[in-house]
Amino acid sequence: MKKTILEARALSKSFAHNGGQVHILTGVDLDIYEGDFTVIMGASGSGKSTMLYALSGMDKATAGRVMYEGKDIAAMNEKQLAALRHNDFGFVFQQMHLVSNLTLHENVAVPGFLNKGKTTAEVRQRAQELLKRMGIDHISTHLPSQVSGGEQQRCAVARALINEPRLLFADEPTGALNRRNTTEVLDLMTDLNREGQSILMVPHDIRAALRATRILYLSDGKVIGELTLPPYDRNEEKSRETQLNAWLGSMEW
Template sequence: MSSIITGTRIVKTYGKGTEQATVLNGVDVVITKGEFVAVMGPSGSGKTTLLFALSGMDGITGGSVKFGDTELSGLRENVLADLRRTRMGFIFQQPTMLRNLNLLDNIMLPAVQDGKRNIAELAQKARHLMKQTGISGLEYRDTMEVSGGQLQRAGICRALMNTPEILFADEPTGALNSKTAEEIMGLLVAINQAGTAIMLVTHDARVAARADRVLFTRDGHIVSNLTLAKFSGGDLEARGEKVLAGMAAVGI
């Protein structure tokens, strides 16, 4: 299957001179179309930096990142921003919503920004996504009037508004209770099984157990690559045990 993201010898440093720190040190990674990849590692291992580098949210110091055949480092910032908005989706631990907009308007925002699409059609799509994610009826709620789980579902809806080819998720269940986290992961698995690739950073073995592959990072390197079968729903405990064993093997 063809790749959607290819990172080659990625280097990312911060600071200068004696204060310089290397966060990614010659990392190679390929994510294929429709794949679900989880990234795990101790704090400071480079996992979130890797997500930011592969998505073009942060520039790299050396190496190459390609989205399909497009080299991200060669794009002007406005072109790169348009690519991220129209072909990628982003989910974070704390969804960043505009407080002066209701949930429906926040969800529609990425699709409205190009100014070329019918607002009524966008609203219809947003409502459909809200129904799929279990938050139908909350369209006109203020962002402060919903639970953390409902807000995360709204963030997923927003990430899907432009039908992205890949979702980047940074600790999407980190601020949720276990029941809500399970529900959110169920949604992400369904999104992946419908064809959207996912790259997810997590510290939770049960979350990583839903992925097709788990990359383990340490000191700016990918030190292990655990391959799991496509998630079917009935073997979560056994998959979790494999992830825990992988974590133990690399000292996480």
């Protein structure tokens, strides 16, 4: 039995628009499990990012619950949410948001320094280990502008992992990368998941979605389908893609 990390029940999100309300999520029920590489798919504008933000405490839901370790994220105050985002979750976005006048090492270490449980030396060491793990330790004293987009995104992944998050959230992490850098970042995330890191990602394209072990399909404000896959294996990518496309067809993708 897999452990549940997040449990969303009747999760709804509406936005005020032109004097009325647009309902983006209308009662989402889902569980996110430990060890999974979960991916959320759905048409553009279907609410994937909105769902990721509501699940991670980056944004408030309009109604419903998101349970994490016995607590309702949707009912937390700003201070509790900030602590949760800082200590328990990691985030990677399409734009890397690295601090331009800090080195790669400093970018990774800074969120660690805010963590009271670790000494400066421990944080520095973990940052260096993560940079090594991401294959960018040899350029750790470079500024973001001095490295490639793929290297910047690998730095952003390292930063997201500095406080050992239980769940790594990623919203189209390869959306701004070329083909080669996309493969680099996806390979890295696949390896991290293989080593046990739980991931929840909105993929930029089918290629990114193929890395999932579990895919949820969002439509009309609800999760309408689910596909479970074995861990990604490069040698079986063609048949995996055929299987995924057939399933997406049944979801009227």
